[in-house]
Amino acid sequence: MKEQLELIKQNALNALDATETPAALEELRVKLLGKKGELTAVLKMMGKLSPEERPVMGQLANAVRAEIENKLEQRKAAINASVLEAKLAAESIDVTIPGDTVELGHQHPMNQVLQQVKDIFVGLGYTVVDGPEVELASYNFTRLNIEEGHPSRDRSDTFYFNEEDSVLLRTQTSSMQIRFMENNEPPLCMLAPGRVFRKDEADATHSPMFHQIEGLVVDEHITMGDLKGALITIMRAIYGEDAQMRFRPHHFPFTEPSCEMDMQCHKCHGTGEVDGQVCSTCHGEGWIELLGAGMVHPDVLRNCGIDPEKYSGFAFGMGLERMALGRMRINDMRLLFDNDVRFLNQF
Ligand code: DAH
Numbered sequence: 001m002k003e004q005l006e007l008i009k010q011n012a013l014n015a016l017d018a019t020e021t022p023a024a025l026e027e028l029r030v031k032l033l034g035k036k037g038e039l040t041a042v043l044k045m046m047g048k049l050s051p052e053e054r055p056v057m058g059q060l061a062n063a064v065r066a067e068i069e070n071k072l073e074q075r076k077a078a079i080n081a082s083v084l085e086a087k088l089a090a091e092s093i094d095v096t097i098p099g100d101t102v103e104l105g106h107q108h109p110m111n112q113v114l115q116q117v118k119d120i121f122v123g124l125g126y127t128v129v130d131g132p133e134v135e136l137a138s139y140n141f142t143r144l145n146i147e148e149g150h151p152s153r154d155r156s157d158t159f160y161f162n163e164e165d166s167v168l169l170r171t172q173t174s175s176m177q178i179r180f181m182e183n184n185e186p187p188l189c190m191l192a193p194g195r196v197f198r199k200d201e202a203d204a205t206h207s208p209m210f211h212q213i214e215g216l217v218v219d220e221h222i223t224m225g226d227l228k229g230a231l232i233t234i235m236r237a238i239y240g241e242d243a244q245m246r247f248r249p250h251h252f253p254f255t256e257p258s259c260e261m262d263m264q265c266h267k268c269h270g271t272g273e274v275d276g277q278v279c280s281t282c283h284g285e286g287w288i289e290l291l292g293a294g295m296v297h298p299d300v301l302r303n304c305g306i307d308p309e310k311y312s313g314f315a316f317g318m319g320l321e322r323m324a325l326g327r328m329r330i331n332d333m334r335l336l337f338d339n340d341v342r343f344l345n346q347f
Contacts, residue, residue, distance in 0.1 A: 001042065001045070001049070001057055002057070002060065004042060005042060005057075005060055005061060005064050008038050008039055008042065008064065009064045009067060009068065012032050012068045012071070013067075013068070013071055015028055015032075016028065016068075016071050016072060016075050017075070019075060019079070020079065021079065021083075022076075022079055022080070022083065025072070025075060025076060025079060028072075029072055032068055032072075033065070033068065033069070033072075039061070039064065039065060039068070042061065043061055046058065046061075106347075108336075108339075108344060109324055109328055109330075109336065109344065109347040110211065110320060110321070110324050110336055112347065113320060113323055113324045113327055113328075114193055114211070114213075114320060116238065117193075117213060117234075117238065117320075117323070118191065118193065120234055120237045120238065121191045121215070121234070122191075124189075124230070124233070124234070125189050126189045126190060126191040126215065127189060127190055127191065128191045128192075128193070129176065129180060129190055129191070129192050130192070130193075130194065131173075131175065131176045131179050131192060131194065132170070133169060133170055133194065133195055133196075133197070134161070134167065134168075134169060134170075135167075135168060135169070135170040135175050136166060136167060136168075137153070137165060137166045137167070137168055138166075139170075139175040139178045139179060140168060140170050140171060140172065140174075140175045141153055143178045143300065143303040143304070144174055144175070144177070144178065144253065144254040144300060145253040145254045145297055145299050145300055145303075146253045146254070147253075150253070152171065153165070156199060157171070157198055157199055158171050158198065158199065159197055159198075159199065169196075169197035170194075170196055170197065171196055171197060171198050172196055172212060172214075172317060173192050173193070173194050173196060173212040173213065173214035173317060174214055174254060174315070174317055176190070176192035176194070176214050176216075177190075177192075177214065177216050177254070177296070177300070177315055178300075178303065178304055180192070180216060181216070181218065181300075181301070181304035181305075181306055182304045182305065186218045186219055186220075186306060186311045186313075187217075187218065187219035187220075188216060188217065188218040188219070188313070189216075189217050190214075190215065190216045190217075191213065191214070191215050192213070192214040192215075192216075193211065193212070193213045193214075193320065194211065194212065194214075195209055195210070195211055196209070196210060196211070196212050197209050198210075202333075202334060203333075203334075204331065204332045204333060204334065205322075205333055206333070207321070207333055207334070207337065209337075210319060210320070210321050210333075211319070211320035211321060212317050212318065212319055212320065213317070213318050213320055214315070214316070214317050215230075215315060215316045215317070216296070216313060216314075216315045217230070217313050217314055217315075218296065218301070218306065218311055218312070218313030219311065219312075219313065220310060220311060220312075221312070222295075222311075222312045222313050222314060223295075223312070224257070224295060224314070226314060227293060227294075227295065227314035227316070228247065230314070231245070231261055231291070231293065231316060232245055235261075235263060235290065238323070238327070239263060239266070239326075239327070243263055243264070243266075244263065244264035244270065245261060245262065245263055245264070245290075246261070246262050246264075246287065247259045247260070247261055247262075248260050248261075248262065250292060250294075252292055252294055253297070254294075254296070254297050254300050254315070255293070255294020255295055255296060255297055255314075255315060256294065256295060256297045256298075257294055257295060258292065258293070258294035258295075259292075259293055259294055260289055260290075260291065260292050260293070261289075261290050261291050261292075261293060261316075262287035262288060262289050262290060263287065263288050263290050263326075264286065264287060264288075265279060265281055265282035265285070265286055265287060265288055266281070266326070267279050267280070267281035267282065268281070268282065268286060270286040270287065271286060272284040272285060272286040280331075288322075288326060289322075290318055290322070290323070291316050291317060291318035291319075292316065292317050292318075293314065293315065293316035293317070294314065294315060294316075295312060295313070295314050295315075296312070296313040296314065296315050301313070321333050321336060324336060328347060
């Protein structure tokens with residue numbers, strides 16, 4: 001039996017040395033050490049030995065098993081290492097192959113226009129500020145002289161959050177006039193772009209969410225002349241030196257006097273007609289409405305703790321979408337919000 005074990009050991013070690021692949025090694029492991037393996041068969045015959053011989057042979061068999069297991073681990077490590085080495089040699093990386101180009105996007109057309117407008121105003125010394133879209137009715141309406149019962153406060157026009165109608169989605173950036181005046185001392189020169197919300201159905205020229213840019217200047221001796229000068233300068237910077245503007249009287253509760261400013265239609269040059277047809281850009285008006293403006297109402301100044309005997313100011317509010325449509329010759333506002341990249345890539 002001793003010779004038999006010695007033989008098994010020698011054969012096993014030789015076989016292990018000759019094995020080259022992980023699969024062959026596993027096959028060999030089962031053959032050598034498995035339940036049907038040679039070593040197991042020898043161990044099964046132990047029962048036939050004399051009581052003196054049994055422990056000696058048992059010890060020897062265990063030593064043989066341990067040696068085979070040891071060798072098995074060694075071969076496993078060596079084979080794995082050579083497999084890895086072969087793989088590394090076979091798979092080389094060509095670092096000179098050009099990579100995938102990542103296409104850089106660009107700003108949304110609305111942002112492009114906003115940026116342009118902001119640049120112009122910053123150049124004129126305006127401070128650009130941001131404010132809450134969820135607003136108190138006192139800022140959006142009351143302190144702007146828009147009293148209870150005014151039609152613009154109606155639930156059919158404004159999104160309210162509570163029963164008392166005191167918290168709402170701001171309907172105009174004019175709320176920022178109040179916020180800025182209550183926290184800053186004149187002289188003031190503010191620009192507040194932002195989103196506003198109204199209960200409007202979406203169509204080519206309406207959207208329940210749109211953008212406004214609010215402007216406010218308060219100082220001593222500010223007049224309507226300053227308002228006109230500032231707005232004409234700004235519009236020429238945006239629409240070109242030859243842009244023609246006009247002012248019309250209007251009414252806003254928070255300015256007195258109030259006006260609207262129009263730009264002569266760039267398509268029909270004020271005639272209202274193109275090739276004998278009604279101009280589609282201005283609907284035959286010859287003019288395009290750009291913004292509302294006026295001299296800040298003395299009550300509004302007072303509501304913010306500013307003395308109207310000492311200070312005066314002007315304010316204006318314009319729609320950014322309308323500006324983008326005009327500048328980029330886009331005929332439907334919804335295109336600005338659909339975010340179809342085929343459309344956006346044109347700008
Ligand atoms: N907030 C007004 C609107 O939403 C626009 C406006 C008019 C703003 C006159 C002003 C202003 O600052 O003076 O229609």
